Amino acid sequence: MAYGHYDAAGMAARRHRAIKILLAGGFGVGKTTLVGVVSEIKPLRTEEPLTDRGARTDSITGVERKTTTTVAMDFGRITLREDLVLYLFGTPGQERFWFMWDELALGALGAIVLADTRRLADCFPAIDYFERRDIPFIIALNCFEGARRYAADDVRIALDLDPDLPIVMCDARSKESAKEVLITLVEHVLSVADEPVSSSGI
Secondary structure (H helix, E strand, O other), rough: OOOOOHHHHHHHHOOOOOEEEEEEOOOOOOOOHHHHHHOOOEEEOOEEOHHHHHHOOOOOOOOOOOEEEEEEEEEEEEEEEEEEEEEEOOOOOOOHHHHHHHHHHHOEEEEEEEEEEHHHHHHHHHHHHHOOOOEEEEEEEEOOOOOOOOOHHHHHHHHHOOOOEEEEEOOOOOHHHHEEEEEEHHHHHHHHOOOOOOOOOO
16 A cells, blocks of 8 residues: 655644734725625624714714724634635724723734724824834725825825835725725835844844
């Protein structure tokens, strides 16, 4: 009887790996939509109806038709290869739920900050959060219908971002567009990981 050769190194290389990605941004920017459109499984959602009390707390300027809000997280899964799976966690956008971000950020490889040019200042808390924790991130501008379009360089200046931080335009309703955002983030994370470490702090 013939037996196949056991390749221990090959088995180790094919070991299942998971990548955790965070999706953050302001209230009503499209995080739940993006997770839902790109996930290969039915996404886990923790949406609740937007109450009158919540509407008084959360600014709904520009998203007046929004009727629900994420109170914990959104979760989706994307298989990149047979041995590589991406887990996408959408964070709640409202300030009163920010205490959950530390738990969601544990083990995250990188993050996407989804932004709405009509309410650009809403993404400052997410940018500040990831910068302070040295979590690599990119900016994805969700191009809402009827919203004014801005050049990436203008957005970079408005958000005071580093010149090498990627800014991409996207449509959170489009699966292909969402996939391009994820690819851009992974490429950015890899480029940051390849940067030489400065010896000045040693």
